[in-house]
Amino acid sequence: MTKILGICGSPNKENSTTLSSLRKTLDVCAREGFDTEIIELSRYSFGGCIDCGACKKKLTCSQKDDFKTHLIPKLSDENVSGIVFASPVYFGGITGQMKTFIDRAVIFRRNGFLFANKVAGALTVGRSRNGGQELATLDIVKAALIHGMVIVPDAAPTSHFGANLWSGHPDGIDGDTIGLDTAVNLGVNMARHARK
Template sequence: MKVIAFNGSPHKRGNTYHSLKLACDEMNTRGIETEIVQVGGKPLRGCIDCGHCKNIMDHRCSIATDEMNDFIIKAIGADGILIGSPVYFANMTPETKCLIDRLGRVTRNNGFLLKNKPGAAVVSARRSGETFTFSAINYLFQASQMPIVTSSHWNFMMAEGRNDWERDEEGLETMKLLGENMAWMLERFAD
């Protein structure tokens, strides 16, 4: 089994990355393969509502000038999905939004290709906006008929500055438990 974790932060090894890595490391100890895919900082285009994915069942977006089709294929091939984003002005990063819009459009229009794959949002924030960002990411999972994996609290990591993730003891525990719960759910679905 494999889980793809999309890092929507432009900081490749920042707070969001480490939040995702904590959950992934926990899954790895339980025999689940994980891969963190860098989305943040990539030159991605938003959905242009061209209708290509409604008419062509090739699991691809018509925009072929960026890496989004590679991300879509990874998500379709995964057994579970994590999407992580820092908070930018009370919401997700633009790259995370592009991922959600285009991934959601292609997979829903091609027969709900993410259906029954567990998903979870992971958010890092300095001081506010985390609940809205968390909800916004989870809308993809709900609209795609994906079960949402939970933890002991909302999946937030509070970090005031770069690499402050280690200071949030509750966040550390939340991310580890998220990884444990994702592994548990994947194991139950495999039975």
């Protein structure tokens, strides 16, 4: 298992601060020898889980959309050893796009816990300095636990809850050097634990 995926839950196709932060994390994983790929949810069209139950029987979804066509194959790739879930903070939690993704991902739990024991990391970006980055992190951690994933923090010396960034810094997200350190250190731990 040699691949680390990043899921970006920002609706912004251009200039997403979450996407640029996620790249910092995955750049570290790539330097550590992992294949990396970022899935930008804004580039795919899919709706919420409709609880039809089709995926209780096999690895298929009744909704014929991009989740079924593109995302199920990418996410059921057995080479994936880790996933970084990255979301802007919306009202103190993850975005609707990320929540929709998480709900649709129930298919992987129902078909042999395909995410179990993979490494999970959380990355969140808020415009307010204390705008709920850690609360949005909890949304991600809860979902990862339900899948049986192994959640890792950002590595020392920052080592708290993953990567938490502040896009409202007067110099923009690149001015948030403390937050950027957490993004880099999350990459360090993703690679370290995925290697195990």
